[in-house]
Amino acid sequence: MRIFTVSTVGALVDSAAQQYGPRPALQDGALSLTFDELRERAVRTAAALGRAGVRRGDRVGVCMAKSADQAIAVLGVLLADAILVPVLPKLKREGVAHIVRDSGMRLMITDEARAREVIEAVPELPLLYGSEADVDPSLILPRLRGSESPDGGRAGASIGPDVAAIIYSSGSTGRPKGIMVTHRNITDGARITAQYLGVGPDDRIGSLLSLNFDYGLNQLWQALLTGACLCLHELVFPADAFRFLHEQRITVLPVMPVIITRLFDPRLLRRRPSYDLSAVRCVSTSGGAVSQRMIDDLAGVFPAAEVFLMYGLTEAFRSTYLEPDQLAKRPNSIGRAIPDVEILVLDEDLREVGPGERGELVHRGGCVSKGYWNAPEATAARFRSLPQFPGERVVFSGDIVTRDEEGYLYFVGRRDAMIKTSGYRVSPTEVEEIAAGFPAVETCTAVGVRNIEIGEDIALFYSSTGAEPVDEEALRSFLKDRLPSHMVPRYLWRRDAFPVTGNGGKIDRQELAAEAAMLVSGPGDEDR
Known part of the structure; x- marks a missing residue:
């Protein structure tokens, strides 16, 4: 397998079109795009952004449902020499507004499903409609792509060390921080991962992951680098996902523990899939601990697949992986570099x-x-x-x-109090800031409780401002309205007082975490 050395996304797109032009690059339902077509649409998008006033180094948001349109928007931003800022579609207004203002976003590409919320969150932000579907006339948003031919090729001014994307990931305290990922980070990550997974032009990558974070986006970069075809699927029901894997003859399947849990959720999957899934030769996991039960579930439906367990952090994308032949010998290891x-x-x-x-x-x-x-x-x-x-x-x-x-x-x-749940890194402070806005809550502290299915559940300890009990249903509703679903606490527990440390009287998070673990533990909880 020949992999060319490139250092920017623009060069990656050009190289893919030159090497693999008429081969399928992207599959989204009935829509199939070749590498030539993908490049042409991305170049048109870059040209449209230039006409909208986007210049080199401008931050451009993409807040869209997973689709070919989203992938094209992502590539178009980078071919315009702008900086991509992915915005998770399920973020609430406060989260969207923070990312827009912290990044200094020039404009955002969105779709009909998210446009209204973005407008309400940051009414001053210019929006472009990035979907080929019919636009809601009441929104009166300009389209991202027109029918005119692009002016020449892409701009191509970016070089490897330039920032390509700002990916927002929670810090240990306060609001989410934007991690500056360079073009070379992207191309190196694609090259390294494709190398140890053995991805090549005959592979079909099953995209069950979000295209808003480094792990999901890496599948797009790998496809461009190796000539593999990226096949998009929005995971809702397991049966539909297994049918997708069968019909598309997926060979490489990147997942997270939360996705494995959903794929094999007995409440959603009545029986083992009967589809022929022998084409899947490789399953890679990242984003949290993987239990033996999860590995057994994967082995049961993907008989030909090798399972690669991976560990990484957005600040450096990928750090370690465990070779499939070490899985049984070292089931609790995160591998080697x-x-x-x-x-x-x-x-x-x-x-x-x-x-x-x-x-x-x-x-x-x-x-x-x-x-x-x-x-x-x-x-x-x-x-x-x-x-x-x-x-x-x-x-x-x-x-x-x-x-x-x-x-x-x-x-x-963790050295700090970070909570890792459903593939997300959640700062306790983010949860606490919102919970403290509930009128009856005086003090609150969020901690993680181990749950092998998703990493950790979030538990919130709180004290009330008065003698009357807090209406927990109202508090839960308050939190659901203001937090993304993965940040809503599973457990709410009232305390009259909080344990404190000896240095300055700070709340003792470790003691609360131990108490939370004890409150949820019980017979038969081996996997927790």
Whole structure:
């Protein structure tokens, strides 16, 4: 398999059209686009953005349902030498407004389903309608693409170190921070992942993942790099997903634990799928711990598939993977470093720890991003230099791990209080800020409770402003109206007082987390 070395998304799109032009690149239901057609539509989109006043380095949001139109919009933004800002469609108004204003967004590409909410969240933001479908005339949004031919080729001014995307991911405190991902981060991530997964032009990648985050977007970059076809599917019902995998003859299937849980949810899947799924040769997972039950479920329906367990962080995309032949031998390992990456395990004094000793996972080499947008202090805390690697910045993950004698890594826990749920990293402070706005809540603290199905559930401890009990149904409704579904606490518990630490009387999150674990534990909860 021949993989050309490219360092920008524009070069990736051009190279794909040159090498694989008439081959299928993107499948979205009945719509099929070749690499030539995908490039042509992306170039038209870039030209339309230029006519709308977008210039090199401008931040352009994309808030759309997963579709060929969304993929084309993403590529068009990058071919226009602008900076892509993916916006999760299910975000509430406060979240959308924060991303728009923090990024300094020039305009947003959206679709009919999300346009009204975006308009209500940030009425001053210019919008372009990025769908080929008929537009709601009451919105009066200009279309992104016209019928005119693009002016020449794409602009192509971007180079590898330029920022290509700002991907918003929660920090340990406060609002989500934007992670600056470069063009070279994108192309290196595609090259490295395709290398160890063995992706090639005969593969068909099943896209069950969102195109709003690095893991889902990486499937688009891999397709362009290798000539594989990316087949889009919006996961709602498991039976439909298995039929999609069968009909499209999917060979490579990237998933997350939350997707595995949904695919095999007994409430939605009455019986094992009877489709021929033997074409699936590779399943890759990231975004949380994978239980033995999940692995057994995958093996039961994908008999020919090798399972690759992967670990990563958006600040450096992908750090480790566990080879399929090590799965049974090391079921709890997150593997070893991916190609072109070195993983260090350091103590508080920045010394490498020995086998079995705990330390922080530190990533150096491939895919290290540029840091956080508009957050120099947070960048300095996470992206640091080490004396043994002068002139280089490495990423301190905040994850505590151990390493065995053969170099395989094992996750222990987070250094901070981050909650990882359904593939998302959630800052407790984000939940607490919203919950504190409920009139009867005085103090509140959010913690994670381990749940192997989705990583962690969110539990909220709160105290009330008066003697009367808080109406928890009203509180839950309040939270659902203001938070994305993955951030709504599963558990609500009232406390009259909160435990505090010895240093300054801060709320003791560790004690609350231990209490939460005890409250939900019980007989038969082996997987929790």
